[in-house]
Amino acid sequence: MAVLASGNGTNLQALLDDPVVRPWIVLVLSDQPEAHALERARARDVEAVVLAPAFHPDRTAYDRALREQLEQRGIEYVLLAGFMRIVGPDVVRAYAGRILNVHPALLPSFPGTHAVADALAWGVKVTGVTVHLVDEELDHGPIVLQEAVAVRPDDDWDSLESRIHEVEHRLFPAAARALAEGRLKVEGRAVHILEGTDD
């Protein structure tokens, strides 16, 4: 498994702290040389690689380089843990049904990069977290897990995002476990999770 992350890497940390998922993770890759996620990887003896967009002429070239990084290490599964780039069609096709993303809203509500702010601006009383398989449309693939998070009357962006993160840190490792153990059964847009020995 490779984990792709651009920032602080709290979702990566939750994956590294999961005893079932941890042994699967052999690579952490970031587009940001300063991403704290890279240090989290090194601290757990996981290879940390920077793939900087500046060294690639366009998205297609970046996507091809990303695919090479993954394939030359025999990566089977890809986990997007706050990777702030759109993974291109070359990688999505090569890893169809094997890329997970975590999104801070109940998709199809609030796709895109400002999901928490958008939910607050809309005035919803319930938002949440979605873990989904990645397809070629943004924040669109078959849903593996969702969990609701209530918006409180006094919530601001910080307080709401913090409660959403807590749920992400539980849901994403659970979905990664199911993916690694071959327990995801996808039929069209329906994802069934077969029960695992540790559930």
Added chain:
Amino acid sequence: MAVLASGNGTNLQALLDDPVVRPWIVLVLSDQPEAHALERARARDVEAVVLAPAFHPDRTAYDRALREQLEQRGIEYVLLAGFMRIVGPDVVRAYAGRILNVHPALLPSFPGTHAVADALAWGVKVTGVTVHLVDEELDHGPIVLQEAVAVRPDDDWDSLESRIHEVEHRLFPAAARALAEGRLKVEGRAVHILEGTDD
């Protein structure tokens, strides 16, 4: 308060069964002469009126007639309880901030008349119920209450709709109470519910 309903009227029944809301309801209006909602009204000594679209040349004329029916009875608040017509701009403007609708999904996900089927087709793991103030855009106005409903692996349309209805029958009367008691404070898209003596 007037309750507008087109069908069986289970949401109307939940409103009639609420001791705080019941005394407010002075009219049940349907576009369908055969709507069971009309009988539910008569059984509780509430005036039941049919406003059949066939007797009006177009939507504008229907909307005007609807507004007349409401205004000649001094109706202050309108509750859409499964009314399968779009309430036109004439009524929406006259009753701005005073019309509630109940929708069987967590808006902005799955607007429209097939919300439960759409949620199943998308493969979401969480859907729910929204009670919102009505504005001139379909299923769009400020949200008063929302509650999540988990989709189960073996759910079909009947089983999921049945659990959604249970939540509607709790949420819609609660929102109607707050509306009638002047406890809804709307700021842009944010709706705050002030605490009531019975809550």
